[in-house]
Amino acid sequence: MIDFFLDAFGSQITRRALLGGLLAATMTSLIGTWVVIRGLAFFGDAMAHGVLPGIALAVVWGFNLTLGAAASAIVMVLGINLVHRTTKLSDDTGIGLLFVGMLALGVVIISRQNSFAGDLNGFLFGDVLGVRRGELVLGTIALVITVVGVVVGHRPFLALSIDADKAATLGLRPGFAHIAMLILLSLTVVASFRVVGTLLVFGFLVAPPATAVLLVRRVPVAMVVAVVFGWLAVVLGLAVSYHADTAASATVAGVAVGQFFVVLAATELLGFMQGHRRRNNSGHPDDAATSAAAV
Template sequence: MEALFAPFEVVFVQRALWGGILVSLICALAGTWVVLRGMAFLGDAMSHGMLPGVALASLLGGNLFVGAAAAAAAMALGVTALERWSPRLSRDTGIGLLFVGMLSAGVIIVSHSGSFAVDLTGFLFGDVLAVREQDLVLLAAALLAALAIAVPGHRAFTALAFDPRKATTLGLAPRFAHAAMLGLVTLAVVASFHVVGTLLVFGLLIAPPAAAAVWARSIPGIMLGAALLGTASTVAGLLVSWHWGTAAGASISACAVALFFASVALHRLGSGPARGRRRTPPADPPAPLPVDERSNAS
């Protein structure tokens, strides 16, 4: 038991734990809609689209979080504008173009700095063990902001996820709801990149909601399950990192993905016999009567 509790007696591991829990809660609110609407590629593009803002903030000596938020907001606005101005283009085409453009701009900015390698590594892979108290305050504020978007917009988000035409019929302003959902995903990505990095943010943004969706029967149930699974992934990842000397952010994301596959496997094993009981094989057709019995029956 000492091996389970000893790491969390260290102050910086405690801060990492709280940071991971807060990120898990934020990602549970946003990731549920990412999974239900199939927006994984958009979230990936947003996370990489933050690079120009982070690069500029680093070169100018500004706040990296503010730079990331500005770039991600620009990415979200660009996606919305392309959907309105170019209806003939598919959504994935517009997202892909913005993704490449923002990433290229970030790499160009980084190439002009010879001392950005360490910061770029932290941007890509995160540094959860370096979470400070002010970072926890920022994450707590981000969680409150996410709740302020998710709770009032729940009805509109639900209609938008399952039937956008019905959302229009009910007067739920699907365009505004879509923009608010983009803002929620942007908030989650920006808040998470400092903890697990942009390349690993989807470990907490997608894996816990996807794992919970296998079992849950309602959207709030998916969010609750995602929050619990994300928290479990944080604890497990920090333990793996402490005892095996692995990267903490990558360990957390790997545990989240592992929990997803375990959830799918357990659901498959649990539902297999039930399906067998529900589906009874059709009865064999009766064997034909012999010729002499058929004549007697007639």
């Protein structure tokens, strides 16, 4: 079993992929915990796809892909808030409109290039085995900002998740907390897309935190557990990808989602067994009483 992992991470390429994946998993698990708790999964999905036009323009105009993704993320956040403030439509409607519009625009821009198929696959599915030093540095900086953000913002984020009106009464500025959370989410997507792709970053945002929430209730503990599940998905996914010769990023994301269903099945089975045991225990006194009455 040890050789299974030693062989997989024996080269510098796979070790760099491991480090990049661990950075991405840590960031997405931390902010993803709030995404799951607040029910922002649809926004996370939209944000993961919404950065595509900026990436496409970066390719066409020849500037940094990360800057392009960041510009698109800003447009997404501003656009969603504009729809929310100027119309009576729900947030989901605004997110859905921008989600489809930005994704379509990105595909149209990329389709104008001769390398359409290769570029699109790379942007959507990532290339964890092609992680470079600059992306590791960016990931480290983004991780530090994310950790500081979730620590400093823990109290207002928690109050916002429970009751926005009560958060306002307590002077925790829920509107500002919401924007701060969206900015952290955007930062995570922008810093992670080069590793796992815009399509699969969503799996990292949701799967490890959702798995953690099945097991624990306290937010800080859920974040730690989510990070552990994210790391496990990266290590196991990359090792399986190496030996099975499958797409690395997709394999990692698949393992992350698979963990959720394994834990879900285990918790359901455990709950059934505990309920069955309680019913049996509660039945013993009644059986004894019935026997005594019969005598």
